[in-house]
Amino acid sequence: MAIQIYQAVLATLAVFILHRLYRYSKLSSRAAGFPPGPGTVPFLGNLHQLPISRPELKFATFARQFGSITGIKAGCQNMIILNTWQAVRDLLEQKGSIYSSRPTIPVCEIVVPGGLNPALNPYGDLWRGQRKKLVDFLGGERTDKMKPVQDAESTQMIFDMLKSPVNFEHHVDRSFGAVILATVFGQRGKTFEHGGKIESFFKVEEQWSAAVGPTSSPPINSFPFLNSVPDWLTPWKGWKLRALGIKGEQERLYIGLLNETRERLSHGKGANCFLSQCLVTQEKEWYDDTYLAYLGGVLLEGGAETSSSATMVFIMAMAAFPEVLERAQEEVDRVCGVSRLPGQEDTANLPYIRACMLEVLRWRPVTPLAIPHHTTAQDTYQTYNVPAGTDVVINCWMINHDETFYDSPATFNPSRYILNDFGASAPVDLETNKGRRLNYTFGAGRRVCPGQRFAENSMMMLFAKLVWAFDIEATGKLPLDLQEGWTEGVVIRPKNLPVKFKLRGGDRKKVVHDAWLEADAFLQQFE
Template sequence: MSSSTAIALGLPIAGLAYLAYQLKDVGRRESYLPSGPPTVPLLGNLNIFPKEYAHYTFTEWAQKYGEIYSLKIGPATAIVISSAAVVKELMDKRSATTADRPPNHIAMTIAGGKNMVLAHYTDDWRALRRAAHEILTPQACEQHLPIQQAEATQLMHDLLTRPNDFYTSVRRYSSSVIMSVLFGQRSPRFNTPATEEFFHVQHLWEHALEPGAHPPVDLLPILQKVPERFAAWKQLCTEVRRLQRKLYFGLLEEVEKRTARGDANGCWMETVCARAEEWSMDRELVGYLGGVLIEGGSDTTSSFIQSLILALVTHPEVQKKAQEEIDRVVGSDRAPVLEDIENLPYCQAIILETHRWRPVAPLAIPHSNTQDEIFRGHVIPKGTTIFVNNWAIFHDPNVYENPDEFNPDRFIESEFGTKPEAREGDKDRRNNLAFGSGRRICPGIHLANNSLRINTVNLLWAFNFLKAKDALGKEITPDVWDYAKGILTCPNPFKCEIVPRSQHHKEIIERQFAEATEVFERFEHELSPEDRAFVKEQRKGQ
């Protein structure tokens, strides 16, 4: 064999050997990381990463590997946090370095890095966050209580007149509130075009973001080069981007036109448009700010209320106890108002227990760190994906007695619902963990809390939520584990019977709904012809 031939054969062999050497540690857990499930070469834990309902699997692993453990996703690293103490130390106290987001090619493809919830810790994110905080202060939220209260009254009226449509009525409520306060236009029915469009695209958006539901395009960038016709995830991205932009920028354009002709009605996006230059925001950022606030205000609120109704249907003793408290404090001659909640500790406990029992974001939105962090003798390297497993935190049997049970009394017995032997750790807990952590905590928390409080006391005051019956009169017990997949989750549609507590309650709801017309009319200047016809029919005889 000639020397040139030997060289020609040797070079590829050497190249393969070098490649094998480079790849030999890919997927292997480094010694400085917290422990976790066993890895396999190259893939690490990718071969066992759950494709749906990841919070359940992550919780099982937490019981084996502890309150903070690591996963190897090919060459990348993730950690999973499953205790309030670790959240407090890493996500709250060290928020300056753990407030970033991990790479998300799918989210970037759809929103171009301008979705405030998923954007990296950049100047754009800081501009969006500043604007959101400016318009979502407790004082600003108080200005919008009239429309929140009026919409909550319509929800009661909808349940009174169309109880079988409660699932979509709840969605209409949450969408109409955020559409009104943000864009100055309400949704009198679920089929209002903007509401219907939002929930359609939101379902697709959540599917696009679901952990494990799509190929690992961030870990294997070569997958990003696959032609769209061969990549279902790319087709999904294209469709979601088109639908989001159509909705978000269409709503923004309507605000701009209304303001230009002198018909401003005090909605938040009018303020954002007026101060955009001051906040270093171009029109793209303004449009996406409005969009992400719709996302945060619609889906999460409706999911909570649907879980609340599911809990009331399946726990009649809780419903009865809450109604006795409301009757004692509020009485039956008027519907509750927001201020009543301060005197209704059991109703407050129901809200806290619903957050704990069925958190809307069971795995939160993943964080990432901008520098190495040393924690309990381990190194969490820069760029690690950080999952906060709310489900595991809220269902830890070492912290909560019978955690799978819906039991508001736990929050009467102690501030954080913990059992006696676990209360030493209460110093590390907070009851707003469901809204996120650190600098990424939900900016709409005050508006959301007002909605959850108003509706919880309203629904308990007005109705009995009962199990539906089949054709033979046998009660149908809803499956409390039948929840939708996705990064945000809610109960799948279920059957129940919703009955006004008395004729007197029914008459008060009807009267209060008629009195709300004046509030509604401020937000009804741009209704579609179909919506106008619906409103006219709904108010006939008032």
């Protein structure tokens, strides 16, 4: 009898396993009407074809083969890659009501549960409330009122680089982090000291970016059964504990910053910063401290990391293409001379610096695939079926390197943006290109970054000051081809750049020192 029961249990278990295997095999195959893409294999779908590093380059290969939209099966998870600006416009811009959510990312559910991070939470009332707060702070002319802080912090960056050029990456990070600290939290980030606010932020941000990497946690969306498997039995042993560690560090940092802002506000300091304004209306609008702390934290994440990463690309490009650097220097010298640093009042008169910024964002976008969108209802596009629950990726890399639109898109050539605003190889028909963005580094649709203008203001001032003050030279091989020497994650940047900074001629050292004294006096209000 016992043997019969044992055999029955084994038979039932075998049937269950075979049924699940059959089910996952069917789910991983391409359904009729799904957008075209590479062939699938049972269980994996297309996962075996997706590289861990630089997936945007593989997606570009798919785009040339399959057209404006590529269908991918990541196990049983549907994914579409939008390879043209028209596809982005048609779906994310014109059908935003069903293309504006976010996929469920298990590690994010641990680190930022309950929709705390507006960049990651689902589309709905909570997100709309958070979005409105961010747009009210960053939208329109309001962002230009923050230019004096951006001007002063970029001046300190030049001064810091003059004193210690070997630590230039820390100085860049400090500058952008300090701008957010001042405008959002009303505090000064004067140094990149170990254990300080800015160093702590970039440290936890590096861990956070690694945690959401494609191989850092089990692909539960692709294989839901993995959610029931203890992580110590998988190759991702300890991923939940690592995520909890990141959650603790973020909470400590963001809530600590909020409490310091509240304390400063009680002493009459920092009344004009974003979180001080939120704290004034906290009881009326029923915001708890965690909600506000993470609202400020996402501004720190979005405003500091992306801009500093783009600046590292700019520095690499100036070292790699000395003829571009020379032309940029000629422009700032013509506008500012040698007796003063470029400032907030000069950016409108520096079209070539602006062209360099736009070309940096096009040539090596620091968010080549951005954060996926997620459909909340079934849709039809062209002749294809897009199921509900599909992940939607903007292939910013492919759009930025479209050979039918850009002349030699692989070449770094800021002059393309002098010829026309879009950098196109031919005059742009505005009717045909209606709805096209200058670039897609900041996303698109209802999830487009609300801080784009803020970021561009910061980069313009910092880029202008860099080329005014320094000659930038390569001291080794630069990672121009993306194959190695870059970080991994949602936001990427070249790392350990082999470059040196040489102060240009004239009395620039004294000019920088005097400008820093003035900037330091201005920034003392945030201490």
